[in-house]
Amino acid sequence: MPLDLIVVTPQGEAFAETVEQVVLPGSEGDFGVLESHEKFLTALKPGPVEIILPDGSSEWAAISDGFAEVSGSQVVVLVDECFKAHEIDLEHAQHTRAEAERELAELLAQSASEEARVEVETTLVRASAMIEAHGRHHG
Amino acid sequence: MPTLSDIKRRIVSIQSTQKITSAMKMVSAAKLRRAQEAIEAARPYAQRMRETLEEVGGGETNHPLFEQREEKARVEVVVITSDRGLAGAYNGQIIKATEAFVAERRTGATKVSLTIVGKKAADYFKGPRGIEVSSARPVGPNVNYLEAKQVAGGLISRFESGEVDEVVIIHNEFVSAIAQNAKIVPLLPFVPPVAGDDAEEGTEAQAPYEIEPNPERLLTSLVPKAVEVELFRALLENQAGEHAARMTAMENATKNTEELIEKLTLEYNRARQAAITSELVEIITGAQALE
Numbered sequence: 001m002p003l004d005l006i007v008v009t010p011q012g013e014a015f016a017e018t019v020e021q022v023v024l025p026g027s028e029g030d031f032g033v034l035e036s037h038e039k040f041l042t043a044l045k046p047g048p049v050e051i052i053l054p055d056g057s058s059e060w061a062a063i064s065d066g067f068a069e070v071s072g073s074q075v076v077v078l079v080d081e082c083f084k085a086h087e088i089d090l091e092h093a094q095h096t097r098a099e100a101e102r103e104l105a106e107l108l109a110q111s112a113s114e115e116a117r118v119e120v121e122t123t124l125v126r127a128s129a130m131i132e133a134h135g136r137h138h139g
Numbered sequence: 140m141p142t143l144s145d146i147k148r149r150i151v152s153i154q155s156t157q158k159i160t161s162a163m164k165m166v167s168a169a170k171l172r173r174a175q176e177a178i179e180a181a182r183p184y185a186q187r188m189r190e191t192l193e194e195v196g197g198g199e200t201n202h203p204l205f206e207q208r209e210e211k212a213r214v215e216v217v218v219i220t221s222d223r224g225l226a227g228a229y230n231g232q233i234i235k236a237t238e239a240f241v242a243e244r245r246t247g248a249t250k251v252s253l254t255i256v257g258k259k260a261a262d263y264f265k266g267p268r269g270i271e272v273s274s275a276r277p278v279g280p281n282v283n284y285l286e287a288k289q290v291a292g293g294l295i296s297r298f299e300s301g302e303v304d305e306v307v308i309i310h311n312e313f314v315s316a317i318a319q320n321a322k323i324v325p326l327l328p329f330v331p332p333v334a335g336d337d338a339e340e341g342t343e344a345q346a347p348y349e350i351e352p353n354p355e356r357l358l359t360s361l362v363p364k365a366v367e368v369e370l371f372r373a374l375l376e377n378q379a380g381e382h383a384a385r386m387t388a389m390e391n392a393t394k395n396t397e398e399l400i401e402k403l404t405l406e407y408n409r410a411r412q413a414a415i416t417s418e419l420v421e422i423i424t425g426a427q428a429l430e
Contacts, residue, residue, distance in 0.1 A: 011284065040349045041191070067361065080285070
């Protein structure tokens with residue numbers, strides 16, 4: 001039953017608790033981790049994370065791209081950023097997403113450099129992940 | 140001979156300077172503490188990143204960012220300084236180290252250009268120094284990871300495209316609150332950490348990780364992250380070093396104002412005493428003349 005989830009970002013440890021189960025957005029699709037999962041290492045894509053606490057309630061968070069390392073009873077998630085659902089400012093995220101969508105359309109129209117496009121896309125994906133995590137948490 | 144009011148005015152002016160320098164010292168001390176906490180907070184991430192890299196990259200040497208090129212047509216130097224001055228020799232030593240490095244590496248076939256982070260270096264190299272600057276940006280009040288990611292991303296794509304053959308960082312290493320040394324760190328080609336250096340007994344016996352999608356693909360996204368982390372660490376150390384250097388500089392300045400005020404107060408008292416004595420002499424001679 002015990003599964004230690006540790007989420008580490010360059011800003012520090014974002015989350016370190018014992019959980020029942022965690023569902024992560026892997027690069028090859030979402031996957032859930034229960035205790036004594038086999039040793040496993042994968043890339044993560046930006047998206048919502050579901051954390052099921054020992055009391056059965058679930059908590060949501062949004063992560064950026066990164067990695068997950070599963071070994072026995074421990075899951076270590078390495079990401080650039082992690083926002084818990086209740087910390088997310090929905091209005092701000094929606095505004096950012098709308099802005100990024102508009103910018104992206106503009107960049108595509110004028111065939112801008114790939115670098116600029118990737119940057120806007122990153123912002124877009126990030127905002128979308130935040131909105132989704134927020135929505136699941138409150139829905 | 141300055142008059143009493145001249146001396147008084149100077150004392151007041153130095154006292155207000157002292158208030159500023161001691162306030163700056165305290166602000167820097169508070170910021171230094173926060174910057175040190177940020178370094179501490181980043182440590183676990185960097186540590187785990189290295190472990191993961193060892194796990195995946197062990198033996199793998201053909202990643203494009205590992206490629207050592209024989210001929211180096213262009214070397215890119217990431218110069219990191221602070222945005223503001225009043226920090227003693229802090230920025231000066233970086234600029235000096237950069238100039239020395241450029242002079243050493245710039246030979247016939249090799250060109251050197253600078254990617255600058257920090258207004259101080261940007262202002263300096265903007266002048267006619269004969270060194271090409273490819274980009275310059277301020278450090279900003281707080282280092283954040285996304286910024287490090289942006290700078291690193293630019294460098295990585297220039298390295299991959301072959302425009303740049305080597306990247307090094309020149310920054311102040313935060314040794315302690317009183318010592319910061321200019322340090323040259325190679326960034327690209329990236330040298331993968333070698334497993335086994337600090338591996339504990341028995342770790343090798345453990346079952347290997349199942350890696351998804353596959354080690355090559357995972358490495359492709361892992362290595363750029365390791366480069367970002369390295370740059371982020373340099374920016375954090377620069378931030379802590381800047382505040383530490385300013386704290387020391389301001390402490391010295393405050394000490395100097397104290398000495399100066401002491402000297403001027405002595406001078407002020409002497410001048411006052413001289414004035415009283417000469418008044419007394421006048422009165423006494425006046426009285427004697429009447430007798």
